[in-house]
Amino acid sequence: MNTPLAPPHDCPLCPRLVAFREANRAKYPDWFNGPVPSFGPLTARLLIAGLAPGLQGANRTGRPFTGDWAGDLLYATLLKAGLAKGVYDERIDDTLELVNCRIANSVRCVPPQNKPEPSEIKTCRQFLISELDTLPNVKVILALGKIAHDSVLKTLDAKISAHPFKHGVAYDIGRFTLISSYHCSRYNTNTGVLTTSMFENVVSKAKALAGLE
Numbered sequence: 001m002n003t004p005l006a007p008p009h010d011c012p013l014c015p016r017l018v019a020f021r022e023a024n025r026a027k028y029p030d031w032f033n034g035p036v037p038s039f040g041p042l043t044a045r046l047l048i049a050g051l052a053p054g055l056q057g058a059n060r061t062g063r064p065f066t067g068d069w070a071g072d073l074l075y076a077t078l079l080k081a082g083l084a085k086g087v088y089d090e091r092i093d094d095t096l097e098l099v100n101c102r103i104a105n106s107v108r109c110v111p112p113q114n115k116p117e118p119s120e121i122k123t124c125r126q127f128l129i130s131e132l133d134t135l136p137n138v139k140v141i142l143a144l145g146k147i148a149h150d151s152v153l154k155t156l157d158a159k160i161s162a163h164p165f166k167h168g169v170a171y172d173i174g175r176f177t178l179i180s181s182y183h184c185s186r187y188n189t190n191t192g193v194l195t196t197s198m199f200e201n202v203v204s205k206a207k208a209l210a211g212l213e
């Protein structure tokens with residue numbers, strides 16, 4: 001099976017993010033501090049598209065959503081849904097494995113203040129395109145947040161105006177179904193924009209759409 005294109009640990013393509021990476025390497029030399037690779041089997045039927053690594057989460061540990069609040073909710077939900085097995089313990093060498101799903105970020109490097117620039121999203125899209133071109137079994141994409149939703153639409157050459165971001169709404173686009181959720185961030189859960197049951201429901205819906213009942 002082919003492997004999706006992945007950036008090197010010193011990917012030079014986004015100058016602002018490279019500068020932030022270098023500053024973090026100097027400040028936190030024991031952290032991962034590089035483009036965070038996708039996580040999960042290449043045979044996945046469900047691809048979860050995130051936004052970007054969190055500074056003290058994936059940028060520190062080297063695995064998407066690992067070590068921050070969003071990961072606590074995401075991985076607890078995936079374990080409950082049978083889309084993961086093992087133990088999630090906020091570190092890359094826990095025993096967590098994803099089952100029939102894979103996680104890829106829209107932007108692989110941590111951005112300052114968690115806010116990637118449009119040019120950085122565009123530059124990094126080549127790696128998301130490669131995931132969708134290479135993974136043979138992906139049927140459903142679950143986008144976490146509007147930025148990931150829009151980036152997936154651009155990846156699929158689909159119009160944003162025809163597929164507006166709405167929590168829990170699914171669109172058929174070519175051979176894929178795109179369903180999106182409010183991002184499982186601490187801000188969204190603290191403010192009640194996204195509750196645990198809302199998130200569990202959208203993950204269950206994505207799982208069913210992918211034929212993984």
Ligand code: SF4
Pocket residue numbers: 007011012013014017018035107108109120123124
């Ligand atoms: S965000 Fe993506 S394209 Fe930009 S430097 Fe990081 S890996 Fe390279």
